[in-house]
Amino acid sequence: MRFFQNLSVGRKLAASASMAILMLTMLVVLVSLELGGAAEQRSAADQAVAAQRAALDTSVQALNAGLQMRDALAAQTTDALGPLGTAAEAGAKALAEQLATLQAMPGAARVRVQLDAAGSGLAEMTGATQEAVALRAQLLEARDRRLYPMMADYDQAFEAVGANMEFDVAAEQREESRQRLMTFHGAVNDVRIATQRFLATGDDAQARRVRRAAAQQRVHLRALVSAARGGMEQDMRRLQVAADGVGQAAEDVLKAAEQLQALRRDKADPARERLLAALGGAVQALAAAAQQQQAAAGGGHLGGQRGAVGRCRRGAGAGAVRLAHRARHRHAAAPAGRGGRRHRRRQGA
Numbered sequence: 001m002r003f004f005q006n007l008s009v010g011r012k013l014a015a016s017a018s019m020a021i022l023m024l025t026m027l028v029v030l031v032s033l034e035l036g037g038a039a040e041q042r043s044a045a046d047q048a049v050a051a052q053r054a055a056l057d058t059s060v061q062a063l064n065a066g067l068q069m070r071d072a073l074a075a076q077t078t079d080a081l082g083p084l085g086t087a088a089e090a091g092a093k094a095l096a097e098q099l100a101t102l103q104a105m106p107g108a109a110r111v112r113v114q115l116d117a118a119g120s121g122l123a124e125m126t127g128a129t130q131e132a133v134a135l136r137a138q139l140l141e142a143r144d145r146r147l148y149p150m151m152a153d154y155d156q157a158f159e160a161v162g163a164n165m166e167f168d169v170a171a172e173q174r175e176e177s178r179q180r181l182m183t184f185h186g187a188v189n190d191v192r193i194a195t196q197r198f199l200a201t202g203d204d205a206q207a208r209r210v211r212r213a214a215a216q217q218r219v220h221l222r223a224l225v226s227a228a229r230g231g232m233e234q235d236m237r238r239l240q241v242a243a244d245g246v247g248q249a250a251e252d253v254l255k256a257a258e259q260l261q262a263l264r265r266d267k268a269d270p271a272r273e274r275l276l277a278a279l280g281g282a283v284q285a286l287a288a289a290a291q292q293q294q295a296a297a298g299g300g301h302l303g304g305q306r307g308a309v310g311r312c313r314r315g316a317g318a319g320a321v322r323l324a325h326r327a328r329h330r331h332a333a334a335p336a337g338r339g340g341r342r343h344r345r346r347q348g349a
Helices: 009-073 078-104 106-168 173-199 202-229 232-348
Strands: none
Touching: 009 078, 009 106, 009 232, 078 106, 078 232, 106 232, 173 202, 173 232, 202 232
16 A cells, blocks of 8 residues: 555556556456346246247147047047048147157246157057047948948838738737737847947936847847748848847947047046146146246346446446545646645745
């Protein structure tokens, strides 16, 4: 400190200017560092927002994939099922690609667990969709190409048997045979009606009704066949083939429908729910992260600017104070020295 006081005025000014320049240089470096940190925070916030938007888009795609599967399972013809099944598979594939893109995004690293769970659910849902479409095709094939044609054949065979009963059945057995025929016909009608109701409602009681009626129709049919004579035997064999075909086709329809229900209940719907739940958790986590990153980026940027401005002001103010203090000191010292010399001269005179 004494060394600095013993310096000349010019050297003091040079030293003060050098200190001010050094301080300003340090401030510039600090401001650059703080602005660089703010830029990194802003980049992280942008990545988090982009990941959140991608997760939302993936959730929407997952919902669309579920709707496509529903449309495929509601198809009423095999011709309509083909394009719908293809669209459902294409939707699942597009969803898998979008999920893979989301997993590769830098901002999605914080939700890796949720995205892995979503990928597992998607794989299960895709497999369930393929199985469901195949089962739906089996159901439509059994219903449209076997059950319905067999129903038409049965109606024709039943009319033939009823018309020939007056001629080919003995009079003492005619009334009993007619009652058995109508009971048998009622059982077949129960199979037809209960099958349609089961397809419409999925009620297990209707499935049990179908199987019970099919068993009854077989019992009554054996009695009718044993009582047939003459030309009625050919009509009864035709009726038997048609009734057995109706019962077997109805059973195949029930099996396909029950397998389809079990697949949706035990595999497809749980997998879709896990997928949507995982994506929903990822969206919420990414939304919270985006808000935090945005708040940090905004606060850091403003804080850096305000801190830099404050330090610049304080540094400039301190430098100005020092320079002004030295200038006042020099100004005050010069008159005092001249006045002192004049006073000494007067005293000497």
